[in-house]
Amino acid sequence: MEKKISEFFAFCQEHEAEFIDFRFTDIKGTWHHISFSISAVDVETFERGIPFDASSLPNWQPINQSDMILIPDLVRYFVDPFSADVTVIVFCDVWDIYKNQPYEKCPRSIIKKAMQYLKNSGIGDEAYFGPENEFFVFDSIKIRDNINAQSYEIDTEEGEWNRNREFEGVNMGHRPGTKGGYFPVPPIDSMVDIRAEMVKVLNQVGIETFVVHHEVGQAQGEIGIKFGDMLEAADNVQKLKYVVKMVAHLNGKTATFMPKPLYGDNGSGMHTHISIWKDGRNLFAGDEYQGLSQIALNFLGGVLHHARSVAAFTNASTNSYKRLIPGFEAPSILAYSAQNRSASVRIPFSHGEKAKRLEFRFPDSSSNPYLAFAALLMAGLDGIINAIPAGEAMDIDLFELTLDEIREKGIRQLPHTLRSAIEEMLADREYLKVGDVFSEEFIQTYKAYKFEAEIWPWEARPHPFEFISTFSC
Known part of the structure; x- marks a missing residue:
């Protein structure tokens, strides 16, 4: 010391x-x-x-x-x-x-207890996490929350709704359009310079970056950062959010990690790559499906088994569940597959044993990274300890399945609301409490906070669409 x-x-x-x-x-x-x-x-x-x-x-x-x-x-x-x-x-x-x-209510202390539990279990020495935090950079956001009015208005020059608007007398007309933002070059990608500035500042504060690109949504971006141990990864999420928001702010814009700010366009996730190591060896490398080990498949089985409970921490806002709907690459179906982005868990293509990992695609950045990573680890360790099977891989395009087909195949889905996720967590929480990682007091506090601060206020407010569907009834 x-x-x-x-x-x-x-x-x-x-x-x-x-x-x-x-x-x-x-x-x-x-x-x-x-x-x-x-x-x-x-x-x-x-x-x-x-x-x-x-x-x-x-x-x-x-x-x-x-x-x-x-x-x-x-x-x-x-x-x-x-x-x-x-x-x-x-x-x-x-x-x-x-x-x-x-x-016991300090998130950073909770993730440290999860890391210690991993070591005490004898399963592994270290869990490595690689989060991918997507975000939007808007020109402005206006919000109204009154007794007689509920509204918001987002604006960005990239928005297709600005096709007929004049900007200082001109409109250049180059916009990605809805779902059209993946990898276009400038002038359609208008955020090259601001992302570059974010990368430079991230490097300045000690974060190693790699891929940098425009994402699918209008005004949406992503900056890839290097993986680390659980604590380092969660700390880096906090640093990343701070830098992205501040660089946007100093450029007269506003950045958000909100999962679904635009209706009808893709949302932002926090895809999370995980592997467990022991004695310098990647325990997730083996000779099972796509070069994974049985330990990796049992870890996966544990997360899938507890996923509806884990969602209370990985998808921690009411807005999270507006992202997890069909049609927007939303990984709401609890299945796994190699390279298949329609599954909630993907096995990325990789060279060599060191790169073998699981990619969980359902988490988003409205979560507290310390709690989200700890919950994922605890669910996965429960799968290893109890040899929970992952089931069969699903390599079909899950986005094409109807709701009836999903039910017929017996495929489970993530909860549809934050209320449901919290209730699932309360019904399935014992795996969180092993090793006193999540205490009962914290779980009850978390439940109370989410209901009081988010769920009840959201449920109590009329939504503008309800005036379209219900006002004339």
Whole structure:
């Protein structure tokens, strides 16, 4: 610990830092921060932690037991590329002073418990995760939420609804159109420069990037980042979201990782690649289906078995389920296949044992990455421990199946609403609690938060389409 602290202060000195920004994540996945002048930070700050008020965060502490401690974790700290004064950002966990243990509602502490459970199980040493976070960059968003009005309006110059609009007297006419945004070159792809700027800043804060491209939807993009262990991958999602949003903001635009902001166009997912390693060997490589091992297939079987429960964490918003409908490459059918993007789990084409992995296509970025990755791991480990079969692969085009055909074949689907996902999780939650990774208190808190903050408010509001379907009845 002393070495890490001395290395941290050397880093601050090298970059002439003036402020230290301590960041932590709440239940929803939102980043929060507390800043200190560097002169107020010393070795004891890292040894004793930083007191803060946890009662001001949704569904954390009551006001009569509000005190908690931030514990800085000296990994992946970086210079904030957006602050006017040199500021170093540090990830933090939360410590419960009342139970004298890691706070059971701290998402980052939960993922650490999941990682420790993997090691304690003897199955593997490390789980590697590679998330692919898609996003939209819009020119503006207007929202109205009144007692007599519910509305939103999104705009982007790429939108096909702007075909007859004048922009400073002209309209250049080059637009991708609905579902037409996959890989067109400029001028149809109008976001090349802003994505390039995002990549440069991501590299600056220590994230290795590779593929960068326009996605299928209008104003939609994706930046591929390198995989890492579970904690690193989740930390990097937080860094990626911060950079993408801030670069868009400083360019006079607004970025969102919302799964389905555009009706009738493709949504944004967080496809998640997973493999488990032990003693430097990829346990998912073998001689079964598409070069996978039996361990990989049992891991897959566990996730498919618990998927309707896992969705409470991987698809964590009411908006998530507007993405998981037929017709938009939506991976809502619980099946697996090689290279088949119509299945909820894909076996990517790969060269060599090291690259063998499973790609789970149903998660999205409205999830808290720490909770989503932990839930996926716990479901998969339950599949390995209990030898849960994955069933037969489905290499057909699942998008072409009717609902009746899906039912006839006995294919399970993901839940259709967040309410259903939370209820499925409550009915099937024991696998989450093994090793005390997800505590019962956290599960009940998560349920309460989702119902109070999202489900009930969403269910209670009239929708504009209801006035089309119901007003004249």
